Amino acid sequence: MTTEIHTLVGAYVLDAVDDIERAAFERHLRECDSCRAEVDEFRETTAHLAHDTWSVPPPWLRENVMAEVASTRQLPPMVPEAPAAPSARGLSRRRWLVSAAAVVVAAAGAGAAVYAVQDQRVRDQRQIAEAARLNEARVRQILAAPDVVLREQPVSTGGRVTVASSRLQNAGVVLLAAESAPAGRVFQLWTIRPGADPANAGVLAEGQxxxxxxxxxxxxxxxxxxxxxxxxxxxxxxxxxxxxxxxA
Structure with a gap:
């Protein structure tokens, strides 16, 4: 067993070790109470951050990290005559701090991403609502035109198509109320003009x-x-x- 294996605590919890390192560290855990305690503490920290109720980093994590920074002794300068070797415990704590800081950054990014997605959804819903409002206003405008003409015809499979047309508004409204379409088929409306092929006037969704x-x-x-x-x-x-x- 080497002293360097103690430094794998953070990487092991974050699954950032290869198969050989994982096997060696798990053997080491059976013998090292200190590393087992650190693994448990770090897993508790990452579990809190991964919980679905957090959309931003919890305040206590930043406080804990800053407290560790303040209390962790820095590596001494390199002296050629007698280089100071940091303890395995010190390296492990520094690796934990690096890992914890990375988790804070990742959680902050995730929180910003969640906010951005939610904000985009709100904007999308507003646009949909505004489009529906404008469409309804246009329908009312056409139907209220003094020259509006209503024409209708039954659908051969059940239901009815009603067309309201206004030359003053240069527009019309098609109201479709049909029986359900067969499986794998949808209703599609067409406009037909002299000397031209039928033009798509609207495709309904499946089941509509x-x-x-x-x-x-x-x-x-x-x-x-x-x-x-x-x-x-x-x-x-x-x-x-x-x-x-x-x-006509």
């Missing part, structure tokens, strides 16, 4: 069978159609029309 869609420039179209497509939608209709609302 109702939606309200605002279509700007709708009065220039002749039809609003509905088909069943693979999840994610298609570039062009791949199945028979389930509904075809004539606008």
């Amino acid at each position: 069978s109702a939606d309200v869609v605002v279509l700007e420039g709708l009065p220039g179209a002749t039809d609003v159609a509905l088909t069943l497509e693979p999840p994610g939608g298609s570039a062009a209709p791949t199945s028979a029309l389930l509904a075809d609302v004539k606008l």
Whole structure:
């Protein structure tokens, strides 16, 4: 057994040793009460830091580290005639301090990352809420137009498609309320214009069978159609029309 093995306490707890060092240190632990005590203390420290209730480093850890810094004797200067060899205990404590400081930095970074993620989620939710508010206001504006025209047609598989169109607003609102789509298929809306291929007007998510869609420039179209497509939608209709609302 060598004195250097005492210095592996911090690295062993943080799993920063190779297989040979781990095996040697675990044999040493069976004989060294001091190292066993340090391993237990360091594991308790890292367990506190890893607990999911901490998003920032606990205040007591910084105080403990600073207290250890103040009480730990520094290495003496190198003297060629009689170089002073630090004790195994001193090296172990310094290694513990380095490891603990690294844990503090990592925990602080994790706390900042958690805050950044939470802050981004708040911003995302605000943007979603604002988009929903603007969409609802636009729907009300189109439906309240003095020239709005309502047209509807049943869906062949059950349900109904209603289209409200306003030339003054140069827009329309499509209200879809259908029966559930078959497994592995989704509803997709299309606008049809003279001399042009059907254009995607909205793809519903899997399992979704109702939606309200605002279509700007709708009065220039002749039809609003509905088909069943693979999840994610298609570039062009791949199945028979389930509904075809004539606008002209």
